[in-house]
Amino acid sequence: MSASSQEVILSARGLTKEFFGFKAVSNVDLDIRENTIHALIGPNGAGKTTVFNLLTKFLNPTAGTIRFRGQDITKLKPADVARLGLVRSFQISAVFPHLTVLDNVRVALQRKAHLGTQFWRSNRVLDRLDGRAGELIEAVGLSAYADLDAAELPYGRKRALELATTLALDPPVLLFDEPMAGMGAEDIGRISDLIRQIVKDRTVVMVEHNLNVVADLCDRVTVLARGEILAEGDYDEVSANPKVREAYMGTEHE
Known part of the structure; x- marks a missing residue:
């Protein structure tokens, strides 16, 4: 089944976040489809983590709506969203x-x-x-x-x-904030394999800087720059986009 034929499980429309007049995220529309791995990427300051925090309700949007399985969750608290099945991890390991x-x-x-x-x-x-x-x-x-x-x-x-x-x-949806950060090649390979197994009956959204991981793992990629969506598609599509190459100042996946 192609990603485009799968049901949208998490979506955002017109998602905007301002901090003291500065728009960190501006008018973002996003569709996450069931049983896919969807990456949010972009250069530093692109707004990836802000979008991630908005989707998981650790930040409240200035404007726009977020829907999970058709339900408007825009005004819900993080714990309520987690109970619905939208569960996130953090950059810093959170274990006892x-x-x-x-x-x-x-x-x-x-x-x-x-x-x-x-x-x-x-x-x-x-x-x-x-x-x-x-x-x-x-x-x-x-x-x-x-x-x-x-x-x-x-x-x-x-x-x-x-x-x-x-x-x-x-949870039906897992959101990972830079799951490979600070890992060596062996650990990256192990966690990548685990995420592949997870997606058989779950959906994964991830913020990730490692473009090799994104290219290898993700079904769909949303590229953010200056708080706006610059491009979206599979990795080959977005990596060939001249605007994406410019945003990364020449950085390419090798």
Whole structure:
């Protein structure tokens, strides 16, 4: 099935964000289709992170609307959006450093199982989460680290753990803010493979600076410059666009 024939799951119309009179994002229209990987790219200061924060409601737009599965979410709070199934990660790894890998994933699963605030429940009740936790830990390549505190993990493995905890929430849409930042080639390859697996039954939106990753992984690419959409299409289309080349000041994917 081509991306163009798939249903739009997340969209924005006229999305605008001003900071003290400065337009960081101006009149952005965006359609994210189900079961695709959609990248937001652009040079520094292009407005990528602002758009990302608007979509996940960590910023409120000055103008425009955002719809998720047809529902207007423009005025919702981040937690409400997350409960609907729009879940984001952060540039800085967000795990509990002094909990083990297994316990980090169990905490995320407790939320999904409506046990998040029931700390009075016995270990026997919570142990029923271990099977699914083990599956998620294996999926991100952390089985050998299950009993290790998260603080002891190398950076790339912490990002993999964050991915496991995000997947534990079972969201239909995952939004990643520079998921490959600071990673070596081996970790990049591992996380790329994981994201490919995820998209079989989920949608991924990602801000990413690594154009090799974008070229290899993404079905559709939106290029931003000065807060506006400069180009959109698959990677080959946008990388051949003269305006995109100019915006990147000659930087090209090699």
